[in-house]
Amino acid sequence: MNTAADRATALGEAVQSWIDDESGLLGKALKATLDEQLFFRDDVNFALDHVRSSVSAESLKDWASKFSNQLHETESASGKKMLLCLHAGNLPLVGLQDILAVLISGHHYAGKISRKDPHLLSSLLRFLQENTTFDIHRYSTKIEDFTNLEADAVMFSGSESSVADVRRLLADKNMLAAGAAELIRTAHSSVAWIPQEANFEAVAAELVEAMFRYEGKGCRSLTTVFTDGDTRSLVEAIEAEAGASSYIKENLSVRKLSPLLHYKRSFYRALDQQCFSAGDRLIAATDPDLHTDGLVTITRADKDECIHFAEKNRRRIQSLYTTDTNTGFGQIVAEPIGFAQRPPVNWKPDGVDPLHWLYQPEQKPGPEV
Amino acid sequence: MNPDFIFDSDTDYETKMRKVFSYQYEKLMPFRVFCNELGISPNKVEKGDAVPLLPVEAFRDAEISSISPEKDMLRFRSSGTTGMKRSAHYVPDPELYRKSLHKGLHTFYPVHEFVILAYTPGYNENPESSLIWMLNELISTDETGLSRFLVPGEPISPMALDAIKASNKRILLFGAAFGLIDLAEKFPVSLPSDSIIMETGGMKTHRREMSRDELHKTLASAFTLDPSQVHSEYGMTEMLSQAYADGTGWFRCPGWLKISVRNPQNPLEEVPAGKEGLIGIIDLANVHSCSFILTGDKGVQKEDGRFQVMGRFVPENLRGCNFLIDRD
Numbered sequence: 269m270n271t272a273a274d275r276a277t278a279l280g281e282a283v284q285s286w287i288d289d290e291s292g293l294l295g296k297a298l299k300a301t302l303d304e305q306l307f308f309r310d311d312v313n314f315a316l317d318h319v320r321s322s323v324s325a326e327s328l329k330d331w332a333s334k335f336s337n338q339l340h341e342t343e344s345a346s347g348k349k350m351l352l353c354l355h356a357g358n359l360p361l362v363g364l365q366d367i368l369a370v371l372i373s374g375h376h377y378a379g380k381i382s383r384k385d386p387h388l389l390s391s392l393l394r395f396l397q398e399n400t401t402f403d404i405h406r407y408s409t410k411i412e413d414f415t416n417l418e419a420d421a422v423m424f425s426g427s428e429s430s431v432a433d434v435r436r437l438l439a440d441k442n443m444l445a446a447g448a449a450e451l452i453r454t455a456h457s458s459v460a461w462i463p464q465e466a467n468f469e470a471v472a473a474e475l476v477e478a479m480f481r482y483e484g485k486g487c488r489s490l491t492t493v494f495t496d497g498d499t500r501s502l503v504e505a506i507e508a509e510a511g512a513s514s515y516i517k518e519n520l521s522v523r524k525l526s527p528l529l530h531y532k533r534s535f536y537r538a539l540d541q542q543c544f545s546a547g548d549r550l551i552a553a554t555d556p557d558l559h560t561d562g563l564v565t566i567t568r569a570d571k572d573e574c575i576h577f578a579e580k581n582r583r584r585i586q587s588l589y590t591t592d593t594n595t596g597f598g599q600i601v602a603e604p605i606g607f608a609q610r611p612p613v614n615w616k617p618d619g620v621d622p623l624h625w626l627y628q629p630e631q632k633p634g635p636e637v
Numbered sequence: 638m639n640p641d642f643i644f645d646s647d648t649d650y651e652t653k654m655r656k657v658f659s660y661q662y663e664k665l666m667p668f669r670v671f672c673n674e675l676g677i678s679p680n681k682v683e684k685g686d687a688v689p690l691l692p693v694e695a696f697r698d699a700e701i702s703s704i705s706p707e708k709d710m711l712r713f714r715s716s717g718t719t720g721m722k723r724s725a726h727y728v729p730d731p732e733l734y735r736k737s738l739h740k741g742l743h744t745f746y747p748v749h750e751f752v753i754l755a756y757t758p759g760y761n762e763n764p765e766s767s768l769i770w771m772l773n774e775l776i777s778t779d780e781t782g783l784s785r786f787l788v789p790g791e792p793i794s795p796m797a798l799d800a801i802k803a804s805n806k807r808i809l810l811f812g813a814a815f816g817l818i819d820l821a822e823k824f825p826v827s828l829p830s831d832s833i834i835m836e837t838g839g840m841k842t843h844r845r846e847m848s849r850d851e852l853h854k855t856l857a858s859a860f861t862l863d864p865s866q867v868h869s870e871y872g873m874t875e876m877l878s879q880a881y882a883d884g885t886g887w888f889r890c891p892g893w894l895k896i897s898v899r900n901p902q903n904p905l906e907e908v909p910a911g912k913e914g915l916i917g918i919i920d921l922a923n924v925h926s927c928s929f930i931l932t933g934d935k936g937v938q939k940e941d942g943r944f945q946v947m948g949r950f951v952p953e954n955l956r957g958c959n960f961l962i963d964r965d
Contacts, residue, residue, distance in 0.1 A: 357965050382965040429953045527903035534674030535692050538667040539699050559952040 276332040276372050278400060280325030283368075286395040287320050297391035306385060307360050308519045311482050314609070315360040315388075322613045323368065331614040332372050335627055350376045350405065351626070352417060352443060354424035354434065355389060357382025358485045363389055365613065366423050369622040371402050378417060379407040415441045421449040423622065425487065427456060428583075451625050453618040455586035457491035457558060460605060461574045464497030466591045471605060472509035478589065478608035479506075479564050480516055484549055487586040487617070488608050492556045493566045494574035499553040503542040503566055510546045520547025529562050542566075558584050575600065586617065640733050643893045643921040644740055650892065655679065657921050657928050658688050664703035667695060668927050675905070686897065686907055690917045690931035696724035696875045701926045704729045713767040715874040726767065726874050729925050734877045737922040738771050739778075741891040745881045746809070748775075751833075752801045753784040754793065756812035756820050767874050768837055772811055781806060789816070792824030801829075808832040810860075811870075813839035814852055821859030828860045835881075837870045838946070849886060871946055875930055877922035880944075887943040893921040898938045901952060904931050910940045915950050 286294055298316075302309055351370045355363030363379070367389065370377040381390050386409045393407045406413065422444055426434055431452055438444045460478070462471060478490035495502055510516055525533065529550045536543040536552045543552035551564045558581060569577075575598045578588050588597060589605040603611075614621060638660055643653050659679040662669050668691055672678055675689050682688055695701050697715070706712070706727045711734075715724040728734055742748050755772040763769045776784040783801055787793060801808055808828055812820065814836045828834075834856050847855075853867040865884030872879035880888040880896065890896055898914040900906040908914040916936040920928050935950040 355965070380965075384965060427953070527905065528901070531675070531689075531904050534671050534689075535695070537674050538671035538691075539695065541698075 272332040272335070272372055272374065273329055275374060275402075276328035277325040279368060279371055279396075279402065280323060280328040282396055282400050282402075283319065283323045283392070284325075285399070286392050287316060289395075293391040293395050294388075297387035300387045301360070301385070306387075308483075310515050310519055312360045312388070314481065318610050319361065319364065322610070323364075327613050328368065328372060331623060334614075334621075335624055348375055348403075349420035350378060350417065352414060352419035352422045352438075353377065353379040354422065355379060355382050355385075356425050357384030357386075359482045360385055361388050362486065364392075365615075365617070366622055367393070368613065369626055370423075371396075371404075372623060373626040374403075375626060376403045376405045377407075378405045378414060378419060380411055380414060381407055381409045383409050411437065412441070414443045417443045418445040419443060419448060420445055421451070421626075423451040425453040425617070427454060451620065451622065453487070453620070454583050455618050456487050456584055458488055458587040458589060458608065459492045459494070459574070459578050459585050460490055460589040461571060461597070461602070462493060462495040462497065462502060462591060463571070464495065466497070468497070468502050468505035469508075471591055472505040474605040474608070475506055476509045476513055476516075478605055479551070480510070480513065480520065480546070480549065481609040483520070484562070484564070486609070488611060490589065490605075490608055491564050492558065492577075492585075493564070494556075494569045494571075494577070495566065496568065496570050499566050499568045500542045503544065503551060503553050506551060506566075507544045507546075510544070510551075513546075516546050520549070523548035525550060526562060528560065532560065532563065571595075571597075638924065640730065640922070640924040641736075643924065644736060646892065650895070651684075653893065653921055654688070654895075654919060654928075655682070657924055658682065660924065661703060661927060661929070665701065665927060667691075667699050667701065668929070687905075688919070688929050689905055690899065690919075690929045691927050692931050693724070693873075693875055693933065695927065696726055697722050700725075700727075702727040702729070703925050711770075712765060713770065713874045714765040716766070724874050726877075726926055728877070733922060733924065734767075734770075735774060737878045737891075737893070738774060741879055741894070742775070742881075744891045745889065746833075748809075750807050751809040752781060752804070752806045753779060754787055754797075754808060754810045755785070756787045756789070756810065756816050758789060759786045767877075768813075768872070771872075771879075787820075790823075793820075793826055795826075798826070798828070809835060811835045811837065813837050814847070815839050817856055818847070818852065821856050825859035826861075828862060830862065830866075832860070832862060832866060834860060834862065834867045835870050836867065837872065853884070869946075873932070875923075875926075876918060876920045878920045882945075886945055887939065888946065889943055895919040896936070896938065896942070896944045898936050898944065899931060901950060910938055913937050913947065916944070916946065 298312060301307060301312060353363060353366045353370065367377060367379065390407065393404055396402050397404050422438060482489065525545050525548055533543055533545060533550055536554055541552060541554050543550060549562050549564065553566045556565050556567055556577060557563055578585050578600055588600050588602045589608055590602045591605065593602050593604055642648060662672055662679050671691055672689055677687065677689055700706065711728040711731050713726045713728065717723040753775045755776065757769055757772060781804055783804060810832065817836055853864050856867050857864040867884060869882040870879050871888050878891060878894040880890045880894060882888040897907045897917040899917045900908050901915050904915060913935055916932045916934040918930040918932060933950055935947040936944050937947065938944040
């Protein structure tokens with residue numbers, strides 16, 4: 269595999285083979301994941317279906333083609349770098365994009381697999397080791413296995429409070445070489461703009477998926493909605509859709525609100541602010557709140573206020589979704605709501621294309637410690 | 638209801654608190670709904686700490702008054718920029734605020750020994766500021782006539798200082814932190830060594846962030862005082878009582894004001910002494926509004942009830958994709 273296009277093709281075909289082989293490595297990984305109750309079956313199936321439809325030879329070649337001029341560098345051995353990926357495990361297969369980017373780039377891949385999702389990505393990596401010539405240097409659920417790795421770069425997602433600890437660990441255990449580049453993503457939730465002319469009933473299904481899929485845990489999950497329409501009507505439309513959702517009924521309905529959300533719901537009701545709960549999540553027509561886990565806010569505001577909010581909180585906000593992506597949002601590139609939990613393979617976490625970064629790994633500053 | 642009972646030293650705090658709780662549960666609809674949603678009512682509360690605290694945002698988002706506000710009713714509003722929603726605190730009984738203010742200050746300071754100097758805008762420019770109303774009240778009740786609002790942007794007049802010295806009174810210099818810093822930086826002056834500076838918070842609005850320690854050292858240096866002479870007052874638009882801290886930074890409350898520190902993940906729960914959390918207030922002087930308030934301030938409390946204010950509470954956020962060493 270001499271070129272990025274070759275690697276992209278081989279990788280896309282390998283991923284499809286891995287996904288199709290239900291009795292093989294993936295089947296075993298799937299069984300272990302469900303037996304250990306690491307995720308809902310619905311969410312694992314959803315994630316696999318999404319990989320099946322979005323990761324192909326064509327889609328990866330298309331992604332690689334955007335940087336074809338820069339990709340030649342790793343075609344000589346001296347250009348190959350050691351990449352350490354620290355994978356979170358809050359969603360099934362959440363680290364897949366980083367793996368794809370490293371392998372297409374031709375660099376060496378070393379990956380710390382999350383203990384919260386230890387089987388799925390591992391099964392893909394093992395499949396690739398057994399069936400392809402991709403350079404998978406090391407992968408493990410144990411961070412100690414990366415001691416003295418001296419990687420040239422690291423990629424991970426973290427919060428402002430966790431990044432300092434991670435950096436310290438990487439330094440103490442000599443996991444990174446001096447001057448190693450870092451790609452740290454800190455955004456943790458997403459925002460939507462729903463204009464008053466949108467049909468709230470029609471958009472509610474996509475909003476519910478954006479809010480509830482993967483238990484609302486991913487950085488692409490929707491936590492903050494702005495509308496210049498009637499917030500009551502929007503909340504009612506979402507509540508009706510949530511009430512009809514089989515995903516919520518089967519997976520979330522047994523859960524209860526946390527004490528904090530119960531407290532907040534009591535307060536919203538005292539002030540006659542429209543709200544409802546579905547499982548352990550609270551949806552309320554109130555001011556934005558990026559900090560309370562399990563809370564989704566619907567706020568009446570104009571579009572400029574929504575844009576201002578997204579720009580002011582750009583370190584925390586992953587994506588901005590809307591019903592009409594043809595309208596402008598300042599510097600922000602808005603996505604259709606339907607992409608929330610089904611992003612294309614080349615989406616840009618924190619606005620950075622990881623494949624692009626691998627060829628221009630200038631230090632992307634993480635949060636200040 | 639005649640609120641004077643809240644100052645009655647012969648009645649224990651718990652009895653007073655229950656009376657106020659029953660009254661507000663009956664008269665204040667948002668508070669009653671809030672309590673009912675949490676399954677709490679006056680006949681179900683065994684101990685005072687079980688009364689739920691209403692988020693302070695209620696004063697911004699609703700009318701928190703057991704007496705229907707009338708056109709000429711005294712009303713305090715929080716500071717804020719144009720377009721921002723501001724809290725409103727209706728005070729149908731200004732005499733209650735007067736009593737709370739004077740009795741509270743007298744609890745900790747021999748007020749008759751002091752002349753009050755206030756480095757804030759004057760009352761006429763800010764009739765809706767509870768702090769400025771309070772200072773105006775203290776100034777107007779000083780019989781020496783030496784207490785006054787200082788002119789912002791100007792130094793403390795040497796003649797005023799001489800007159801105070803000649804009266805054998807001490808100086809109690811009030812101001813918001815950012816205002817006092819401006820005064821200290823532009824017009825430092827030696828104050829008599831028995832003076833007290835009372836900063837009333839407000840560090841976050843200053844052009845630069847400053848810790849309380851740094852603030853106090855700066856003020857002490859500029860006014861040639863020992864840092865122990867720089868004290869603090871804790872109050873807000875939504876309260877009619879104040880807590881005071883001497884140079885140690887630990888606040889104390891008058892008998893009708895109780896502070897607790899709450900678990901940010903469950904505000905119905907108090908945290909143990911020494912642990913940080915959200916500051917909760919029970920201000921019995923708020924008889925006609927709501928006495929039971931949860932603030933957004935971070936604090937810590939000692940076993941004896943004294944507390945420290947540590948700025949705004951900013952929750953740690955673990956949402957989203959987040960590699961955590963101990964979990965991933």
